[in-house]
Amino acid sequence: MMMQIIPLSPWKAVGTLPYQADFSKHMQEGVLLPNLTPWFDAEVPGSIYRDLMRAGLIEDPYFDKNSLSCEWVAGRWWIYRTTFRVTKEQTTRPLVLHFGGIDYSAQIYVNGVALGHHEGMYIPFEAEISKIVKPDEENILVCVLEHAPLADAQPGYTSKTRYLKARFNYKWDFAARLIDLGLYEPVTLTSYDNARILSHFARPVLTNEGWKLLCEAEVEAFCDHTASLSVSLSVKTKNGEVPMQEQVSALLTKGIHTMSLTLSLGENEPLLWWPNGYGEQVLHDMTMTISSESGVEDAVSHSVGFRTLSYEHADGREDALRYLVVVNGKRIYLKGTNMVPLDCMHCVDEEKIRERLLAAKEANINYLRIWGGGHLESETYYRICDEYGLMILQEFTMSSSGCDDVPSRNPEFLALLHEAAVYTAKQRRNHVCLTFFDGGNELTDWHYMDTEDHEGHPATFEDPTLAMLKGVLETLCPDVQMLPSSASGPNALLKVGDTGNNHDVHGPWGYMGPYDHYRYYDNSDSIVHGEFGCGGISSLAQIKRIFKPEDQHLCTAFKNAAWSHHSGGWDNYAFRERVMFGELYDIPFEEYIKVNQFVQAESLRYSLESNRRRQWKNVGEMTWQFNEPWPNVQCSNVLEYYGGKKLAYYFLREAYDRVLVSLSYEKLFFTAGESFTAGVHIINDGADAPYTITCTVKTEDDRVLCTERFCGEAKEDVSTCCGQINVQLPDDLTGGFSVIVESQCGDYTGKKEYLLLIADKKLPVTMSETELLSMSMHKFHPRHLDEENRADWQVVSRYVDRMRALYHAE
Incomplete structure (x- = not known):
């Protein structure tokens, strides 16, 4: 008889104080007095916060400052209860x-009998309960979820980590303190016969004889018997689908065994899987079955992607690690972004996961760094990344936190981490999207733990915690490269001018001003730019969903508690927009949002394009960050919590297009009468193709200052400088001017507009000491606050209107 899934009744939950529950007959009967809450409906998988919201026991924690009144939830125990029936057989x-x-x-507990104690996210709990259950009667399953452990927020001490739990929930610079609890993956009860499949690995390998699928199953035999492992594969070829099957048998004794077989595809050439933007994401259906004389005992099914994966040095950088990804023999530029958890409350909704990942795919992203302060993402998440061609760098759940950033050596934590690493590797290695692992976010070398510059020295595999992870992954995921951390050094932070030491680096996380920003990125020599970004305000639609009417106006975290609560570390008006455009408190709020989003978009566009203009010396870049786990008023994300897209989303999408036509210019602010020079560059991911680029420089009143036309052949995967634009700006020019870039390369056509501004306004700005400190922390350095000329915000507003009309018309 094949395995049978036994249904569980709907779950209920109730809240108690710690240790208050009576684990006797009252537990079985559902009587727990006195209780913190009544019994209420609970979703499994899910989050206790969502259950409490649906029951009307807490207000929406994402509105205003409501999360502050929910912090009691993490300090209580939550008793989940369900029932089930089984037959005598x-x-x-x-x-x-x-x-x-x-x-x-x-x-x-089942029927009041303790099955055991569980600790740790990313590790399952299992028990065999056939001796405990009562046939043809109601059986009671209870999970007593204990209070959340006390762990470090940001800032904190990474080296003191004791718990295998996502750190961001304790408060991070993009999320509130909302310490989640819940059963966030399915709970199942399964009746087996003679054996079951504990884990499996279907590994495509290209040999001289063609493609082979190396198959391995970890099988638990419940009795001595002869079992057969069979693999069936529906191979998609250019001539249609070809069904294939292979089988092997063995005598199994009671216990755990490994069974292996090789399915050779022979002359059947499978259609290949490609990263997003480089080809199709062809997936082939596979089923692995364990059976005996009594029939099928267990089976697993999933999709297989055929692709070769290797790693090379960046051009001329044999001194560094092999960061360059090669898929199916083609070098792949990592058009990446950093993904934080999709929600502070566990996101188990496939529709929402798919929506967020589709937004990444449509932004021409092909690479996701799953940040180490968050989650080891779900099977659903990985499956959708397979479908969308989104390669993954999966970090383990360790992160820098400010006070020190050294991987923990706590023995209890290491035991949990090792168990989670083994389980995660076995579960995720079957996914074709998996491209890198690393030990965690911004981990640093313990030799520098007590030094002032401890954050500047990335950890290496000399660290015993990272060496342990490396050993696990090299054994279980032999095709996937592991890095010690991101950044991996030698510098942790990008230091322009420290030539040769910026291999895999982070920072900066802000716009450095209308002059410095451009010089900084034009002089970078990073190989991988693993984290950099810029804060930007959310849309008015999102702001209206999270603030009371009286807070829906321009403010700062220094002056408004609601703004402070929803700003994390990304408040920027005081030292950025005000410095560039003067005081803006008196303009309509919607106009300010346009100005702020423009600065974020301009910052990211220039950073992204400058890195990509160095393609193959620079082999990848990851913006910080793509999404946000709760609705901020301002943050470094480009996709809002409620699904809105900031202007920076569209600029990122253009920068990652399969053909990029890009301008390099030395600054954003100009003065009337000076000369404007810009380099014109093209990068083509596809086959060699002729190109024509027309650049028109014109003023706001449509005066054409110059038109330049560039023609040539765009070589595949080569960054080419096509020439320069040179124009003398009129002496009477005010406001700003634009460069309209129209391009054609093979079958690709594109149009984009760069806005440059005339800084000619004498507007005084006075900074408090707090604001000056904040400016310094964000690397925004105006030359002379009292003397610096500022630009006209209205020019920016009109430009943003044009861009919104363009993108929304698509």
Whole structure:
């Protein structure tokens, strides 16, 4: 008899104080008095906060400052309860109870009998319960979810980490303190016969004889018997689908065994899987089955992607690690972004996961760094990345936190981390999107832990915690390269001018002003720019959803508690827009949003394009950050929590297009009468193709200052400088001017507009000491506050209107 899934009744939950529950008959009968809450409906998988919201026991924590009044939730115990029935026959067979994900620690009971204690996210809990259940009667399953552990927020001490739990929930610079709890993966009860598949690996390998699928199954035999492992594969070829099958048998004794077989495709050449933007994401259906004389005992099915994966040095950089990804023999530029968790409350909604990842795909992104202060993402997440061609760098759940950033050596934590690494590797290695692992975010070398510049020295595999992870992954995921951390050095932070030491670097996280920003990026020599970004305000639509009417106006985190609560570390008006355009408190709020979003978009566009103009010396870049896990009023994301897209989203999409025509210019602010010079560059991901580029420089009143036309052949994967624009700006020019770039390369056509500004306004700005400190932290350095000329915000507003009309008309 094949395995059977036994249904569980809908879950209920109730809140108690720690240790208050009576684990006797009252637990079985559902009587717990006195209680913190009544019993209420609970979703599994899910988050206790969503359940409490639906029950009317807490207000929406994402509105105003409501999350502050929800912080009690993490300090309580939450008792989940459900029931099930089994037949007498099922009690004679192995009954396996499986909790896929528990956040964070719990005690599990069936019919009042303790099954065990669980600790740690990313590690399942299992128990065999056939001797405990009662046939043809109601059986009671209870999970007592304990209070969340006390762990470091940001800032904090990474070296003191004791718990295997996502750090960002404790407060980060893009999220509130909302310490999640819940059963965030499915809970299943399965009746097996003679054996089951614990884990499996279907590994495509290209040999001289053609493609082979190396298959391995970790099988648990519940009794001595002869079992067969079979693999069926529906191979998609250019001539249609070809069904293939292979089988092997073995005598199994009770216990755990590894069974292996090789399925050779022979002359059947599978259609290949490509990263987004480089080809199709062809996936082939595979089923792995364990069976015996009594029939099928267990089976797993998923898609297989055929592709070769290798790593090379960046051009001329044999001194560095092999950061350059090669798929199917083609070098792939990592058009990346950093993904933080999709929600502060566990996101288990496939529709929402798909929506967020589709937004990344449509932005021409092909590479996601899953940030180490968040989650080891779900099977659903990975499956969709397979479908969308989104390569993944999966970090383990360790992160810098400010006070020190050294990987923990706590023995209890290391035991949990090792168990999670083994489980994660076995689960995720079947996904074709998996491209890198690393030990965590911005981990640093313990030799520098007590030094002032401790954040500047990335950890290496000399660190025993990272060496342990490397050993696990090299054994279980032999095709996937592991890095010690991101950044991986030698510099942790990008230091322009420190030539040769900026291999895999982070920073800066802001716009450095209308002069310095351009010089900085034009002189970078990073190989991988793993994190950099710029804050930007959210749309008015999102702001209206999170603020009361009285707070829906321009303000700062220094002056308004609601803004402070939803700003994280990304408040920028005081030292950025005000310095560039003068005081803006009196303009309509919607106009200010345009100005702020322009600065973020301009900052990211120039950073992205300057890195890509160095393509193959620079092999990849990841913006910080793509999404946000709760709705901020301002943050460094480009996709808002409620789905809105900032202007920077569209500029990022253009920078990652398969053909990039890009301008290099020395600054954003100009004066009337000076000369404007810009380099014109083209990067073509596709086959060699002729190009024509027309650049028109014109004023706001449509005076054409010059038109330049460039023609040539865009070589595949080569960054080419096509020439320069040179124009003398009129002495009477005010406001600003634009460069309209129209391009054609093979079958590609594009049009974009760069806005440059005339800084001719004498507007005084006075800074407080706090604002000057904030400016310094964000690397925004105006030359002379009292003397510097400022630009006209209205020019920016009209430009943003044109851009919005262009993008929304698509």
